[in-house]
Amino acid sequence: MSHDVNHAPAWRRATEGEQRWAVTIGLLLVVGIQYALPAALTPSPHWLLPSLELVVLGALFVVNPHRRVAHPSPVPRVVGLVLAGTVSLANVWSVVALISGLLDGSLKLSAPHLLLSGGAVWLINVIAFSLLYWEYDRGGPAARARGERQHTDFLFPQMQAGDLVPPDWEPEFPDYFYLAFTNSTAFSPTDTLPLTRWAKLLMTLQSAVSMLTVALVVARAVNVLP
Secondary structure: OOOOOOOOOHHHOOOOOEEOHHHHHHHHHHHHHHHHOOHHHOOOOOOHHHHHHHHHHHHHHHHOOOOEEOOOOHHHHHHHHHHHHHHHHHHHHHHHHHHHHHHHOOOOOOHHHHHHHHHHHHHHHHHHHHHHHHHHHHHOHHHHHHOOOOOOOEEOHHHHOHHHOOOOOOOOHHHHHHHHHHHHHHOOOOOOEEOOHHHHHHHHHHHHHHHHHHHHHHHHHHHHOO
């Protein structure tokens, strides 16, 4: 790399790369939730999208079996983006089905089941956006590990903390999950700021979806409470 490693900010320094376990846990959680959701909130057949996600996740381990995401390669990158797109597609389907079912009254669930289903869809939304942030921030995990991008898409507080954090600190999937979770609960940035337009637009979309989901689910659940 052409930059001076000793004086470069942490996000420009090459690191050994991020381990895959946190992303895998998040994806398996999404698959489990999708299998448990009511059939009305998933595409037909009910098993199709979660099974496809498992297949793509398995393919990702086949093409890139390393525990760390550190080596840029077009095939794992494409497979990873396909996986993120599949999860996002499933998320869009569930959110649209939930909102439309609540608005037209076709979603017939008791208050406890409605709250559980709405909370499950909300959590999938958080994980889906976590995955999008993780895949696209500064070109993805492999590009971040190599410090390839001059400018960052998200400004994490550790990037300005100086000696308070390790010199090779890099955001990993749990950091993006925290970003997505706080954005879905506060409906605004908290400690991590979006710097690029695509990051701002994605966070805006996530907040809007979260607000609609929470408002409609709670309102409907109150109406059907005994």
